[in-house]
Protein backbone atom coordinates (compact mmCIF):
# COMPACT_ATOMS: atom_id res chain seq x y z
CA UNK A 8 0.00 0.00 0.00
CA UNK A 9 1.23 3.49 -0.80
CA UNK A 10 2.12 5.88 2.00
CA UNK A 11 -0.72 8.37 2.35
CA UNK A 12 0.34 11.97 2.69
CA UNK A 13 -0.51 14.42 5.47
CA UNK A 14 -1.91 17.71 4.25
CA UNK A 15 -1.86 20.86 6.31
CA UNK A 16 -3.02 24.26 5.07
CA UNK A 17 -0.45 26.94 5.83
CA UNK A 18 -1.65 30.41 6.67
CA UNK A 19 -1.41 33.33 9.04
CA UNK A 20 -4.08 35.69 10.34
CA UNK A 21 -2.98 38.45 7.99
CA UNK A 22 -3.47 39.80 4.47
CA UNK A 23 -0.05 39.45 2.80
CA UNK A 24 1.22 36.11 3.98
CA UNK A 25 3.81 34.53 1.66
CA UNK A 26 2.64 35.97 -1.66
CA UNK A 27 3.08 39.69 -1.20
CA UNK A 28 0.76 41.91 -3.21
CA UNK A 29 -1.50 39.09 -4.37
CA UNK A 30 -4.24 40.30 -2.02
CA UNK A 31 -4.93 43.00 -4.63
CA UNK A 32 -6.22 40.33 -7.06
CA UNK A 33 -9.99 40.95 -7.46
CA UNK A 34 -10.84 37.38 -6.45
CA UNK A 35 -8.78 37.35 -3.25
CA UNK A 36 -10.77 37.49 -0.02
CA UNK A 37 -7.99 37.55 2.55
CA UNK A 38 -8.90 41.16 3.42
CA UNK A 39 -12.01 39.65 5.11
CA UNK A 40 -9.84 38.12 7.81
CA UNK A 41 -11.45 40.26 10.50
CA UNK A 42 -14.76 38.43 10.17
CA UNK A 43 -15.69 35.12 11.73
CA UNK A 44 -17.49 34.07 8.54
CA UNK A 45 -14.19 34.10 6.67
CA UNK A 46 -12.62 31.60 9.09
CA UNK A 47 -15.70 29.42 9.40
CA UNK A 48 -15.95 29.07 5.62
CA UNK A 49 -12.22 28.42 5.48
CA UNK A 50 -12.45 25.58 8.02
CA UNK A 51 -15.43 24.02 6.24
CA UNK A 52 -13.61 24.17 2.92
CA UNK A 53 -10.57 22.41 4.38
CA UNK A 54 -12.71 19.74 5.99
CA UNK A 55 -14.46 19.17 2.68
CA UNK A 56 -10.98 18.44 1.29
CA UNK A 57 -10.18 16.14 4.23
CA UNK A 58 -7.26 18.39 5.20
CA UNK A 59 -5.61 17.20 8.40
CA UNK A 60 -4.96 20.62 9.79
CA UNK A 61 -5.05 24.35 9.36
CA UNK A 62 -1.71 25.66 10.55
CA UNK A 63 -1.76 29.32 11.54
CA UNK A 64 1.68 30.87 11.76
CA UNK A 65 2.22 34.01 13.81
CA UNK A 66 4.75 36.75 14.36
CA UNK A 67 5.28 39.00 17.30
CA UNK A 68 6.49 42.28 15.84
CA UNK A 69 6.55 43.79 12.41
CA UNK A 70 8.86 43.49 9.41
CA UNK A 71 10.74 46.77 9.80
CA UNK A 72 14.23 45.96 8.57
CA UNK A 73 13.75 47.05 4.94
CA UNK A 74 14.64 50.74 4.67
CA UNK A 75 14.93 50.87 8.46
CA UNK A 76 11.16 51.19 9.05
CA UNK A 77 7.86 49.35 8.81
CA UNK A 78 6.65 51.64 6.00
CA UNK A 79 6.99 49.14 3.13
CA UNK A 80 5.31 46.40 5.18
CA UNK A 81 2.45 48.60 6.35
CA UNK A 82 1.88 49.90 2.82
CA UNK A 83 1.91 46.42 1.28
CA UNK A 84 0.11 44.57 4.11
CA UNK A 85 3.16 42.38 4.76
CA UNK A 86 2.02 40.36 7.78
CA UNK A 87 0.56 43.51 9.26
CA UNK A 88 -2.25 43.57 10.35
CA UNK A 89 -1.66 40.37 12.31
CA UNK A 90 -4.44 38.98 14.46
CA UNK A 91 -4.10 36.55 17.35
CA UNK A 92 -4.26 33.05 15.83
CA UNK A 93 -6.07 31.40 18.72
CA UNK A 94 -9.22 33.51 18.93
CA UNK A 95 -10.89 32.11 15.81
CA UNK A 96 -10.32 28.47 16.73
CA UNK A 97 -13.52 28.05 18.74
CA UNK A 98 -15.70 29.20 15.85
CA UNK A 99 -13.87 26.95 13.39
CA UNK A 100 -14.02 23.98 15.74
CA UNK A 101 -17.79 24.42 16.10
CA UNK A 102 -18.18 24.39 12.32
CA UNK A 103 -16.11 21.22 11.80
CA UNK A 104 -15.65 17.81 13.33
CA UNK A 105 -12.23 16.55 12.29
CA UNK A 106 -10.03 19.40 11.11
CA UNK A 107 -7.00 19.96 13.35
CA UNK A 108 -5.66 23.41 14.25
CA UNK A 109 -1.97 24.11 14.57
CA UNK A 110 -1.49 27.45 16.23
CA UNK A 111 1.73 29.27 16.81
CA UNK A 112 2.83 30.34 20.27
CA UNK A 113 6.09 32.19 20.89
CA UNK A 114 7.33 30.79 24.19
CA UNK A 115 9.89 33.55 24.74
CA UNK A 116 7.05 36.00 25.37
CA UNK A 117 4.36 33.75 26.83
CA UNK A 118 3.98 33.36 30.60
CA UNK A 119 4.13 29.56 31.12
CA UNK A 120 1.17 29.23 33.46
CA UNK A 121 -1.20 31.27 31.30
CA UNK A 122 0.02 29.64 28.10
CA UNK A 123 -0.46 26.11 29.46
CA UNK A 124 -3.99 27.07 30.47
CA UNK A 125 -4.84 28.53 27.06
CA UNK A 126 -3.64 25.45 25.23
CA UNK A 127 -5.48 23.07 27.55
CA UNK A 128 -8.66 25.10 27.15
CA UNK A 129 -8.31 25.01 23.38
CA UNK A 130 -7.66 21.28 23.45
CA UNK A 131 -10.84 20.79 25.48
CA UNK A 132 -12.95 23.06 23.27
CA UNK A 133 -11.81 21.34 20.08
CA UNK A 134 -12.11 17.79 21.42
CA UNK A 135 -8.35 17.26 21.16
CA UNK A 136 -7.70 18.89 17.81
CA UNK A 137 -5.01 21.36 18.89
CA UNK A 138 -1.41 21.48 17.78
CA UNK A 139 1.18 23.98 18.97
CA UNK A 140 3.81 25.36 16.63
CA UNK A 141 6.65 26.04 19.06
CA UNK A 142 8.49 29.19 18.03
CA UNK A 143 10.98 31.52 19.62
CA UNK A 144 10.74 34.51 17.23
CA UNK A 145 13.11 36.01 14.73
CA UNK A 146 12.12 39.68 14.73
CA UNK A 147 14.00 42.35 16.68
CA UNK A 148 10.82 44.45 16.45
CA UNK A 149 9.04 41.68 18.40
CA UNK A 150 11.58 41.92 21.20
CA UNK A 151 11.07 45.69 21.39
CA UNK A 152 7.28 45.26 21.27
CA UNK A 153 7.55 43.00 24.29
CA UNK A 154 9.61 45.51 26.25
CA UNK A 155 13.02 43.98 25.63
CA UNK A 156 16.15 45.62 24.32
CA UNK A 157 16.94 42.96 21.75
CA UNK A 158 16.15 39.50 20.51
CA UNK A 159 17.52 36.75 22.74
CA UNK A 160 20.62 35.31 20.96
CA UNK A 161 19.81 32.47 18.55
CA UNK A 162 21.01 29.41 20.47
CA UNK A 163 19.91 30.74 23.84
CA UNK A 164 16.34 30.91 22.51
CA UNK A 165 16.46 27.13 22.28
CA UNK A 166 17.87 26.86 25.84
CA UNK A 167 14.86 28.85 27.02
CA UNK A 168 12.65 26.60 24.92
CA UNK A 169 14.09 23.47 26.59
CA UNK A 170 13.18 24.78 30.01
CA UNK A 171 9.78 26.07 28.90
CA UNK A 172 8.93 22.63 27.51
CA UNK A 173 9.92 20.97 30.75
CA UNK A 174 7.49 23.25 32.55
CA UNK A 175 4.71 22.63 30.06
CA UNK A 176 5.11 18.85 30.34
CA UNK A 177 5.01 19.08 34.12
CA UNK A 178 1.82 21.16 34.06
CA UNK A 179 0.01 19.24 31.33
CA UNK A 180 1.11 15.72 32.17
CA UNK A 181 1.76 15.50 35.90
CA UNK A 182 -0.30 18.08 37.79
CA UNK A 183 -3.48 16.00 37.45
CA UNK A 184 -3.11 12.25 37.73
CA UNK A 185 -5.34 9.91 35.76
CA UNK A 186 -8.52 9.41 37.78
CA UNK A 187 -8.19 12.71 39.65
CA UNK A 188 -11.46 14.03 38.22
CA UNK A 189 -14.43 12.42 40.01
CA UNK A 190 -17.49 14.63 39.35
CA UNK A 191 -19.13 12.73 42.19
CA UNK A 192 -22.41 14.57 42.79
CA UNK A 193 -23.52 12.27 45.58
CA UNK A 194 -20.52 13.05 47.80
CA UNK A 195 -19.85 16.54 46.50
CA UNK A 196 -16.37 15.62 45.30
CA UNK A 197 -15.43 17.19 42.02
CA UNK A 198 -11.84 15.98 42.15
CA UNK A 199 -9.53 14.00 44.41
CA UNK A 200 -7.00 16.37 46.04
CA UNK A 201 -4.56 13.49 46.59
CA UNK A 202 -4.26 13.13 42.84
CA UNK A 203 -3.79 16.81 42.03
CA UNK A 204 -0.26 18.09 42.49
CA UNK A 205 1.43 21.42 42.86
CA UNK A 206 4.16 21.85 40.26
CA UNK A 207 7.25 23.47 41.70
CA UNK A 208 9.89 24.57 39.26
CA UNK A 209 12.99 26.62 39.76
CA UNK A 210 15.28 26.81 36.76
CA UNK A 211 17.55 29.25 35.00
CA UNK A 212 14.76 31.11 33.22
CA UNK A 213 11.53 30.23 35.00
CA UNK A 214 10.17 29.94 38.48
CA UNK A 215 6.70 28.66 39.18
CA UNK A 216 4.57 27.10 41.88
CA UNK A 217 1.13 26.16 40.64
CA UNK A 218 -1.58 23.60 40.17
CA UNK A 219 -2.42 23.41 36.47
CA UNK A 220 -5.80 25.16 36.32
CA UNK A 221 -7.44 22.83 33.76
CA UNK A 222 -8.36 19.19 34.09
CA UNK A 223 -6.54 16.92 31.63
CA UNK A 224 -7.61 17.64 28.07
CA UNK A 225 -7.97 14.89 25.46
CA UNK A 226 -4.33 15.13 24.35
CA UNK A 227 -2.93 16.67 27.55
CA UNK A 228 0.11 17.97 25.66
CA UNK A 229 -1.07 19.45 22.36
CA UNK A 230 0.31 17.90 19.19
CA UNK A 231 3.80 19.41 18.93
CA UNK A 232 4.91 21.17 15.77
CA UNK A 233 8.19 22.94 15.16
CA UNK A 234 10.20 24.47 12.33
CA UNK A 235 13.81 25.10 13.31
CA UNK A 236 16.36 23.81 10.82
CA UNK A 237 19.63 25.09 12.31
CA UNK A 238 21.73 22.55 14.20
CA UNK A 239 20.36 23.75 17.52
CA UNK A 240 16.86 23.92 16.08
CA UNK A 241 17.03 20.31 14.92
CA UNK A 242 18.40 19.18 18.27
CA UNK A 243 15.33 20.74 19.91
CA UNK A 244 13.00 19.24 17.30
CA UNK A 245 14.50 15.77 17.68
CA UNK A 246 13.79 15.83 21.39
CA UNK A 247 10.32 17.39 21.34
CA UNK A 248 8.58 17.74 17.98
CA UNK A 249 6.04 15.35 16.51
CA UNK A 250 5.87 17.24 13.25
CA UNK A 251 8.51 19.48 11.70
CA UNK A 252 7.88 22.05 8.98
CA UNK A 253 10.58 22.69 6.45
CA UNK A 254 10.67 25.03 3.52
CA UNK A 255 10.44 22.97 0.38
CA UNK A 256 13.68 24.30 -1.06
CA UNK A 257 14.97 21.37 -3.11
CA UNK A 258 14.54 17.62 -2.84
CA UNK A 259 18.16 17.03 -1.92
CA UNK A 260 18.21 19.70 0.83
CA UNK A 261 14.94 18.44 2.30
CA UNK A 262 16.03 14.78 2.08
CA UNK A 263 19.19 15.75 3.99
CA UNK A 264 17.12 17.53 6.63
CA UNK A 265 14.78 14.57 7.05
CA UNK A 266 17.71 12.14 7.41
CA UNK A 267 19.45 14.41 9.90
CA UNK A 268 16.29 14.80 12.00
CA UNK A 269 15.75 11.03 12.02
CA UNK A 270 19.35 10.42 13.08
CA UNK A 271 19.04 12.94 15.90
CA UNK A 272 15.69 11.49 17.00
CA UNK A 273 17.24 8.03 17.18
CA UNK A 274 20.09 9.45 19.26
CA UNK A 275 17.65 10.54 21.95
CA UNK A 276 15.86 7.19 21.89
CA UNK A 277 12.89 8.14 19.77
CA UNK A 278 11.79 6.16 16.77
CA UNK A 279 12.95 8.00 13.63
CA UNK A 280 9.42 7.85 12.24
CA UNK A 281 8.03 9.60 15.35
CA UNK A 282 8.78 12.88 13.60
CA UNK A 283 6.70 13.71 10.55
CA UNK A 284 8.26 16.27 8.25
CA UNK A 285 6.00 18.49 6.13
CA UNK A 286 7.41 20.54 3.27
CA UNK A 287 5.94 23.95 2.50
CA UNK A 288 4.45 24.15 -0.98
CA UNK A 289 2.51 26.68 -3.02
CA UNK A 290 0.53 24.94 -5.71
CA UNK A 291 -1.05 26.33 -8.86
CA UNK A 292 -3.06 23.71 -10.68
CA UNK A 293 -5.07 23.86 -13.88
CA UNK A 294 -7.04 21.38 -15.95
CA UNK A 295 -4.12 21.60 -18.35
CA UNK A 296 -0.55 22.76 -17.92
CA UNK A 297 -1.29 25.78 -20.11
CA UNK A 298 -4.18 26.79 -17.86
CA UNK A 299 -1.93 26.54 -14.78
CA UNK A 300 0.79 28.62 -16.44
CA UNK A 301 -1.77 31.26 -17.38
CA UNK A 302 -2.82 31.48 -13.75
CA UNK A 303 0.83 31.77 -12.69
CA UNK A 304 1.38 34.69 -15.04
CA UNK A 305 -1.84 36.32 -13.92
CA UNK A 306 -0.97 36.05 -10.22
CA UNK A 307 2.54 37.31 -10.87
CA UNK A 308 1.11 40.53 -12.24
CA UNK A 309 -0.29 41.27 -8.78
CA UNK A 310 2.98 40.62 -6.91
CA UNK A 311 4.49 43.62 -5.13
CA UNK A 312 8.32 43.49 -5.44
CA UNK A 313 9.00 46.01 -2.66
CA UNK A 314 6.72 44.09 -0.29
CA UNK A 315 8.46 40.83 -1.23
CA UNK A 316 11.79 42.41 -0.31
CA UNK A 317 10.39 43.86 2.93
CA UNK A 318 9.25 40.36 3.90
CA UNK A 319 12.58 38.75 2.99
CA UNK A 320 14.59 41.48 4.72
CA UNK A 321 12.67 40.95 7.95
CA UNK A 322 13.27 37.21 7.89
CA UNK A 323 16.97 37.63 7.14
CA UNK A 324 17.52 40.53 9.51
CA UNK A 325 19.30 42.32 6.63
CA UNK A 326 18.23 45.63 5.09
CA UNK A 327 17.93 44.62 1.45
CA UNK A 328 17.18 48.21 0.40
CA UNK A 329 20.91 48.90 0.85
CA UNK A 330 21.89 46.33 -1.77
CA UNK A 331 22.07 47.20 -5.47
CA UNK A 332 19.39 45.12 -7.21
CA UNK A 333 21.88 42.78 -8.83
CA UNK A 334 24.37 42.33 -6.01
CA UNK A 335 24.36 38.92 -4.31
CA UNK A 336 23.41 38.94 -0.62
CA UNK A 337 26.41 38.28 1.65
CA UNK A 338 26.21 35.80 4.51
CA UNK A 339 26.16 37.48 7.88
CA UNK A 340 25.67 35.98 11.29
CA UNK A 341 22.77 37.55 13.18
CA UNK A 342 19.95 36.43 15.44
CA UNK A 343 17.23 36.20 12.80
CA UNK A 344 16.40 33.15 10.68
CA UNK A 345 19.63 31.17 10.17
CA UNK A 346 18.07 28.69 7.79
CA UNK A 347 16.87 31.45 5.48
CA UNK A 348 20.27 33.14 5.60
CA UNK A 349 22.07 29.95 4.66
CA UNK A 350 19.62 29.17 1.89
CA UNK A 351 19.83 32.57 0.22
CA UNK A 352 23.59 32.92 0.50
CA UNK A 353 25.66 29.78 0.99
CA UNK A 354 23.29 27.23 -0.47
CA UNK A 355 21.68 29.47 -3.06
CA UNK A 356 22.82 28.59 -6.54
CA UNK A 357 24.87 31.56 -7.66
CA UNK A 358 23.66 33.56 -4.65
CA UNK A 359 20.43 35.50 -4.38
CA UNK A 360 20.32 39.16 -5.37
CA UNK A 361 17.42 41.44 -4.40
CA UNK A 362 16.12 41.15 -7.97
CA UNK A 363 16.22 37.34 -7.84
CA UNK A 364 14.44 37.37 -4.47
CA UNK A 365 11.75 39.73 -5.78
CA UNK A 366 11.20 37.52 -8.83
CA UNK A 367 11.56 34.00 -7.48
CA UNK A 368 10.05 34.47 -4.05
CA UNK A 369 7.11 36.62 -5.16
CA UNK A 370 4.43 33.95 -4.91
CA UNK A 371 5.84 31.35 -2.58
CA UNK A 372 8.60 32.99 -0.48
CA UNK A 373 11.05 30.16 0.30
CA UNK A 374 8.54 27.40 -0.34
CA UNK A 375 8.39 25.03 -3.20
CA UNK A 376 6.23 26.32 -6.08
CA UNK A 377 4.50 23.64 -8.13
CA UNK A 378 2.67 24.71 -11.29
CA UNK A 379 1.02 22.24 -13.63
CA UNK A 380 -1.85 20.05 -14.72
CA UNK A 381 -3.52 17.77 -12.17
CA UNK A 382 -1.37 14.87 -13.31
CA UNK A 383 1.84 16.90 -13.13
CA UNK A 384 1.05 18.17 -9.63
CA UNK A 385 0.22 14.68 -8.37
CA UNK A 386 3.40 13.27 -9.90
CA UNK A 387 5.52 16.00 -8.36
CA UNK A 388 3.99 15.59 -4.89
CA UNK A 389 4.50 11.83 -5.11
CA UNK A 390 8.10 12.30 -6.23
CA UNK A 391 8.79 14.61 -3.29
CA UNK A 392 7.39 12.03 -0.89
CA UNK A 393 9.47 9.27 -2.40
CA UNK A 394 12.77 11.10 -2.75
CA UNK A 395 12.84 13.02 0.53
CA UNK A 396 11.10 10.90 3.16
CA UNK A 397 8.67 13.69 4.08
CA UNK A 398 5.23 12.74 5.39
CA UNK A 399 3.32 15.39 3.49
CA UNK A 400 2.90 19.06 2.70
CA UNK A 401 2.06 22.36 4.22
CA UNK A 402 0.03 23.93 1.42
CA UNK A 403 0.23 27.73 1.48
CA UNK A 404 -2.72 29.77 0.30
CA UNK A 405 -2.33 31.98 -2.72
CA UNK A 406 -5.61 33.46 -4.00
CA UNK A 407 -7.93 32.96 -1.07
CA UNK A 408 -9.97 30.77 -1.28
CA UNK A 409 -9.85 29.99 -5.02
CA UNK A 410 -6.43 28.36 -5.11
CA UNK A 411 -7.38 26.09 -2.21
CA UNK A 412 -10.65 25.24 -3.93
CA UNK A 413 -8.72 24.34 -7.09
CA UNK A 414 -6.48 22.08 -5.05
CA UNK A 415 -9.37 20.42 -3.24
CA UNK A 416 -11.55 19.95 -6.31
CA UNK A 417 -8.84 18.86 -8.73
CA UNK A 418 -5.82 17.45 -6.88
CA UNK A 419 -7.39 15.70 -3.87
CA UNK A 420 -9.57 13.30 -5.95
CA UNK A 421 -6.57 12.47 -8.15
CA UNK A 422 -4.41 11.79 -5.07
CA UNK A 423 -7.16 9.59 -3.65
CA UNK A 424 -7.46 7.69 -6.88
CA UNK A 425 -3.83 6.66 -6.76
CA UNK A 426 -3.94 5.78 -3.06
CA UNK A 427 -1.86 8.74 -1.91
CA UNK A 428 -4.58 10.37 0.17
CA UNK A 429 -7.23 9.20 2.60
CA UNK A 430 -10.88 9.01 1.60
CA UNK A 431 -12.20 9.59 5.10
CA UNK A 432 -10.96 10.93 8.40
CA UNK A 433 -9.74 8.64 11.12
CA UNK A 434 -11.60 9.11 14.42
CA UNK A 435 -9.90 10.62 17.44
CA UNK A 436 -7.69 13.53 18.38
CA UNK A 437 -5.24 15.29 16.08
CA UNK A 438 -2.50 13.03 17.48
CA UNK A 439 -4.58 9.90 16.83
CA UNK A 440 -5.24 11.03 13.30
CA UNK A 441 -1.66 11.91 12.42
CA UNK A 442 0.23 9.20 14.26
CA UNK A 443 -2.21 6.40 14.99
CA UNK A 444 -0.50 6.14 18.39
CA UNK A 445 -3.38 7.17 20.64
CA UNK A 446 -4.35 10.55 22.03
CA UNK A 447 -1.34 11.10 24.30
CA UNK A 448 2.41 11.14 24.01
CA UNK A 449 4.13 7.99 25.16
CA UNK A 450 7.67 7.10 26.28
CA UNK A 451 10.39 7.84 25.42
CA UNK A 452 9.01 11.29 24.60
CA UNK A 453 9.93 13.60 27.52
CA UNK A 454 6.25 14.54 28.00
CA UNK A 455 5.57 10.95 28.99
CA UNK A 456 8.64 10.41 31.14
CA UNK A 457 8.87 13.69 33.00
CA UNK A 458 8.58 13.38 36.77
CA UNK A 459 8.24 9.60 36.65
Ligand SMILES: Cc1cc2nc3c(=O)[nH]c(=O)nc-3n(C[C@H](O)[C@H](O)[C@H](O)COP(=O)(O)O)c2cc1C
Pocket residue numbers: 063064065066067111113140141142143144145161233234235236237238239240241252253254287343344345346347401
Ligand atom coordinates in the same frame (compact mmCIF):
# COMPACT_ATOMS: atom_id res chain seq x y z
C1 LIG B 1 6.92 26.43 7.64
C2 LIG B 1 7.49 27.33 8.68
C3 LIG B 1 6.64 28.02 9.52
C4 LIG B 1 7.13 28.87 10.50
N1 LIG B 1 6.26 29.56 11.27
C5 LIG B 1 6.74 30.47 12.15
C6 LIG B 1 5.85 31.27 12.89
O1 LIG B 1 4.64 31.16 12.76
N2 LIG B 1 6.35 32.17 13.76
C7 LIG B 1 7.71 32.33 13.95
O2 LIG B 1 8.09 33.16 14.77
N3 LIG B 1 8.57 31.57 13.25
C8 LIG B 1 8.11 30.66 12.36
N4 LIG B 1 8.99 29.93 11.62
C9 LIG B 1 10.41 30.08 11.88
C10 LIG B 1 10.92 28.96 12.76
O3 LIG B 1 10.22 28.87 13.98
C11 LIG B 1 12.40 29.16 13.03
O4 LIG B 1 12.64 30.34 13.75
C12 LIG B 1 13.13 29.25 11.73
O5 LIG B 1 12.82 28.11 10.93
C13 LIG B 1 14.61 29.34 11.96
O6 LIG B 1 15.04 28.34 12.81
P1 LIG B 1 16.57 28.03 12.90
O7 LIG B 1 17.25 29.33 13.23
O8 LIG B 1 16.70 26.98 13.96
O9 LIG B 1 16.96 27.55 11.55
C14 LIG B 1 8.52 29.04 10.64
C15 LIG B 1 9.39 28.35 9.80
C16 LIG B 1 8.90 27.51 8.82
C17 LIG B 1 9.86 26.78 7.93
